[in-house]
Amino acid sequence: MADIQYNSKEIVILGAGGLGREIHSWIQNDKNTTYRISGFRDDNFSSLDMYGLRDMLLGSLSSVEDRENVLIGIMDCDFKSSLFENLKKKNQIEICGYIHESVIVGIRSNFGEGVVLFPKVVISCDVEIGDATFINLGSQIGHDVRIGNCVSIMPNVDLGGGVVIEDNVFIGTGATILPGVKIPENSRIGAGSVVVKSIKKSGTFFGNPARKIF
Structure with a gap:
């Protein structure tokens, strides 16, 4: 890395x-x-x-x-x-x-091809990030997080420990995904949303707590 x-x-x-x-x-x-x-x-x-x-x-x-x-x-x-x-x-x-020079990366974290990490991103230990995934300014990725391929994460997103983000997921600015939550592929999480439990079926989610809107 x-x-x-x-x-x-x-x-x-x-x-x-x-x-x-x-x-x-x-x-x-x-x-x-x-x-x-x-x-x-x-x-x-x-x-x-x-x-x-x-x-x-x-x-x-x-x-x-x-x-x-x-x-x-x-x-x-x-x-x-x-x-x-x-x-x-x-x-x-x-x-x-x-990976911008200001990014902090914990031990045993691994990245796929084409990963882009903007300034002030913090990656904890034992994180896996797939191919062509982008993480924007100031986002925080907790321990043991798994992020799939072609994910786009906007500024100031907080992923708690053990979160799983599958392929092609978009997460809007300031969203929070609580520890252990799973987001299925092709989902969209709106800006400022708080996802408090795992999502079973792909869709667009917004609010606090996040609810499916499409």
């Missing part, structure tokens, strides 16, 4: 929206990473125009080249999952991860 972003290489950020640009900014200001960003790939690049970054557009998401080093900066879980699977079929594509 410690060497996740310390091998010097040129990388391409997949996604040119807010998340992709945030990743770009954190890497640019991180003294501990040796990544060099060559640009973005996306089908919608309007925000690059808005912020004067159009010259960093390298092409569409479908134009990823063989032997390219990529970092996924996409929040939508379903789209991210589809993109990840397509990338795995290409020749010699390396899906890179990024």
